[in-house]
Amino acid sequence: MQSLTNRKIDVNRSPMTFAEKIYIPEIARGMAITLKHFFKKKATYSFPEQKRPFSSVFRGLHVLNRDEQGRERCTACGLCAVACPAEAITMEAAERLPGEENLYREEKYAARYEINMLRCIFCGLCEEACPKDAIYLSETYTPADFARKKFVYGKPDLLIPNPVTEPEAYQKALGRNVETTAEAFEKLKK
Amino acid sequence: MTLLAFDWALFIEKLVLIAVVIFGSLGIALYSTWAERKVAAFMQDRIGPNRAGPLGLLQPFADGAKLIFKEEIIPNSANKWLFILGPGMAMTAALITSAVIPWSSHLEIAGRIMPLQVADVNIGILYIFGAVSLGVYGIMIGGWASNNKFSLLAALRGASQAISYELAMGIALIALLMLTGTLSLKEIVEQQMAPGHYWNIVYQPLGFLIFIVCIFAECNRTPFDLSEAENELNMGYHQEYSSMKLGFYLFAEYVNMFVASAVMATLYFGGYDVPFLNESLLSPNVAALVGIIALMVKIVIFIFIFMWVRWTIPRFRYDQLMELGWKKLLPLALANMLITAIVILWLQHK
């Protein structure tokens, strides 16, 4: 069969030459390779101090977005739950009462919104399905925990801080909140 | 008072020397574990332990403290006394080998000449052989007493490997002994130091090659670490061990490595000899210090080679191991011995 890429290398099954049979030169070759790696630049990030920069398309923990006046964008349409291949999202809708206009943008909102992080596969289909730009995948991990229950994230865990009352926390949660390695290095230098 | 009529100064001097040698070997073994992890990391493009102290230099103490404070478990079906005896024997056998190694020429303190060697016996090399052959017992007893299939298999592997490679090692050494004409390690070093004489590696390159391969096998180091082959035997002969008893086994390996490096440096690389330096021009104490440093540098290089090989070469299969020992190294060592004998005879009758 013709290979589609030309990266394939055939296994060398020719009988060993004398130099290979006496083993010593091959050992020397192997040891030269390891010695070369000894002096190479190390790939390690010392994690808590240095963080690996995320890819621009990284999909991490979910965030429920607010608009610029601090109102929740989610309207509990359920499209994200339908789109979710892992069936990790559940929600309960409620009607906006008079006087709650500064809390919810639409007339209908999610009274309960839960994502089971143990089921979630971080595919990002919910983000794509959302017509209101309410759910986003951010650039943080799901932290480890001891109990299964803790992995069912409710609204308090998911909602982004209010940009009107806590602008700083909001800015931080907006994304790009993880310093890149280059920045971490700059910090370490100082 | 006849009972006490012996040289107390000598007694104390030797006692101090023994203490220094033992604690020195233990200290170096301690830091070998750190070095092993660092070398492994560097060869795998990592940086290794760096949290405990600067450069992770306190890591061995953290590991040691962990091992000491862990719960000690003796399996119900194990043979209790032998289970405890095993790691002790492994450690003892590793430590007693260092008794005949000349660390340097001698110190002169208050007019007293103090040789830096615990015992200059005239059978030094044979003594090392004896101690090495004892190391097998630690593995065998531990493996059998744990009452575990894998441990037993590992113990048998280790023992048969050690016995097989002792032969080739012995014959490689006989060729060296024919050159030197003495079994005392001190005299061997002094011969190599003599002007107009090169290190023994120049005269016995093949012998050294065989010797170092056998040393690797005797120390149970990769590529001959079949007695602790993780993927086949879970963990090998120390599988049932926990706490500091496990620590003793792991530690004995590093002590062995240190002593083996010292032996190789002494036999083939001039011991405490500094190349291109006439030690007799220096005052004895300075010469002794320079000698110790030279020997230590050689030992560190050998330990590095041990680790370098470990992180390069994969483990042998068991039949390959036996074939290498019996069908390759042994005939090669015999040939080396014969050639050496012929050359010596030819030189004598020329």
Added chain:
Amino acid sequence: MGITAIVFWILSALTLFSAIMVLVSKNPVHSVLWLVATFFSISGHYIMLNAQFLAIVNVIVYAGAIMVLFLFVIMLMNLNTKTEMKKNLWMKLGGVISGGMLLWILISVVRTYAEQSKGHPKIASVNTGEIGLIKNLGHVLFTQYALPFELCSVLFLSAMVGAVVIGKKN
């Protein structure tokens, strides 16, 4: 009583104790280990006689190689099943006769030695006597006893060939 005598007595006691333990131990592995201890204390005696070469060869060959092979065989046997040998009368009789003969020989050796050295009792002492040193031993082996030495090697060779023949299938 000098330090030599003290060491001698300690070593002798150790030798006898471990030799007895070899016979008394129920567990064959313990027996082998006691035997190793016996070899060590005998090596200690050799060192007292300034026969360092013999001492270390005793350790290397007996404790280091032969006993390891013994241990090998015993460990591979299934020790859990009780397969105790039947002790019939003939076995006991044979044991008594062979043991008695050994004792007889030992006593006669000690007695002849005692008669020969009447009035000059020799005690084991440190650092005297050179015959056990490797140089003298090698010299004697390759001059005076060259023929027996070579014959021994032929014997070993034939034993080795025999082992190979047995070990080969077919």
